Amino acid sequence: MTSILNRIGFNLHSRKAALSAISRSFSTFQKPNYAFAFDIDGVLIKGKHHIPEATRALKLLNGDNIHNRNIPFVLLTNGGGVTEEEKARQISKLVGIKIDPKQVVLSHSPMQNLATKYHDKRVLIVGGKGRNCYDVAKKYGFKEAVTPHDIMHWNSSVWPYSTPTSDLSILTSTAALNFPKLPIHAVMVFHDTYDWGRDLQIMLDVLCSQGGIMGTRKPDYTIQDVPLYWSNVNLSSHLNTDFPAPRLGQGAFKIALDSLYKTLTGSDLKSTSFGKPHGATYQFAEQVLELLEPQSQSSRRRVYAVGDNPAADIQGANGYGWTSVLVRTGVFTGKGNSDDFPADIVCENVEEAVLNIIDKEETHSNE
Ligand SMILES: [Mg+2]
Structure with a gap:
């Protein structure tokens, strides 16, 4: 030869x-295994x-x-x-x-897998600007998603320290939803919240409620029947600001919520976290x-x-x-x-x- x-x-x-x-x-015929x-x-x-x-x-x-x-x-x-x-x-x-x-x-991309379970169940979507995260949730298949804006639109005394949005286009429904008749089955934080006080209060209301009904309180706080999901738990925000030091992010908000829940109920708040790591x-x-x-x-x-x-x-x-x-x-x-x-x-x-x-x-x- x-x-x-x-x-x-x-x-x-x-x-x-x-x-x-x-x-x-030959190697170009084979798909890369990396x-x-x-x-x-x-x-x-x-x-x-x-x-x-x-x-x-x-x-x-x-x-x-x-x-x-x-x-x-x-x-x-x-x-x-x-x-x-x-x-x-x-x-x-x-x-x-x-x-x-x-x-x-x-x-929040991995949270679209949760839509299999919650596609026709009312879920509270927290965080983000305007109704951006609601639009993301709808795209993922959460047909009954609602936001803190909807809850404030229903009853502004939920959080008397800020006023409901005047921009009705960011509401999921222009007619006020009747939350005492609409149980919330899960809470999902998709992004950093733009209103910590309002969202802490509303999330505590849902997580402490009986069966997800706003305004009620469950008799036994050791049982948590409304699951809570976080899209990331970074202490620092992803927003780019001109300020020279990092701003508080979703992970900081989680610490505040966990601490308040523990102080108010004596029980630990359970949740599932996504995002790196x-x-x-x-x-x-x-x-x-x-x-x-x-x-x-x-x-x-x-x-x-x-x-x-x-x-x-x-x-x-x-x-x-x-x-x-x-x-x-x-x-x-x-x-x-x-x-x-x-x-x-x-x-x-x-x-x-x-x-x-x-x-x-x-x-x-x-x-
Ligand atoms: Mg990076």
Whole structure:
């Protein structure tokens, strides 16, 4: 065989090159058994500005790499308060790469799985601006969603320290709902609240009520029959403000509610939390990756989680068994690795991370 190749002019170098090309083209037939999950703020964008390396990193994943491979990725953020479509539009505009809404996992995205249970049950949706979160909930399939605005519209003495909205377009129904006859079956916090006092009071009213009826009180506070769900428990807000110090977020609001419930009832308030670093969010992101790119291989897909926040991104990825990648373009700016939640890989920025991982994965798959 060697002599035949030699006779027809195939020297060692060209044979090696041919074999390498065959190997590369074979690998393009196989779907990649790895994927990426990017945090958004501090990795792809910073506030209202994009991080230049992010555009190049996403182009690499969309096939613009020496292996001509399309590598699946999702954006995984603790932000929210808008639909996945709106977030995809915002990020596409900032980064200059078209993002499909299916690739966006917001803090409240995994809560759409709860719609199977609550699709025809009245649920209280808390947080966000105007009726944005109500619109998100309706899109997820919560047909009977209501908001604190609806409760204030029904009876403004629920919270006498602020006035009901005069913007009737943000109500879910222009006619006042008769809450004494409408039990609330679950409370779901989709985003940071814009009115802490009102929402603390209304949530306590529902959680302390008998069977979710506003204005009643249950006889036994050790029993909690209205479940409570949080979309993330970050102490700091995701809102970008001009103030030089972080603002209180949903996690701070949770501490206030838990503390008040305990003080008022003597019992602990039970709840379920989503968002990073909670496992339910990672499980949901894997569902999304499977929909985007069904796995053709039996071995579990390797997911590289790229983030800037050790406590959320790195702790969550490590806990779920993904490979954690810490970048220095956001919260973390230290020289080495994080002391509290060390990452598997540390890179300067998202482009460096993507280049190194593609190189490692494709070299390995061609061996
Ligand atoms: Mg971040």
